[in-house]
Amino acid sequence: MKKLLVFANAKAGRDDEYNEWYDTVHIKDLLDIPGVVSGERYRVSPSSSARIAAPEHQYLTVYDVDGDVDAVLAELSARVGDGRIGVSDSVEPHSAKFMAWEPMSR
Secondary structure, eight states, X not given: OEEEEEXXXXXXXXXXXXXXXXXXXXXXXXXXXXXXXXXEEEEOOHHHHTTSSOOSOSEEEEEEESSOHHHHHHHHHHHHHHTSSOOOTTBOTTTOEEEEEOOOOO
């Protein structure tokens, strides 16, 4: 099982709107993509950010992907492009980063 990590931010002052959209719409849209098995959301912990440099992102979603992560990302892009998946205007558009992780062989 591979992990797709998505780091993102809401626009200033729009965290509630962003989280409502992500929890009720967006995560379900991604779970409809073949190969996306599950998704779990996180937010940066205030206690940890006080001890280290300010975090670049406030939110992280970790998706479990069974299969080809590139195919999942291509399908995501296609669905956003043709409107099957909408993106809330509460999302800070230049903040999102995607990273695919795979288990290490032992």
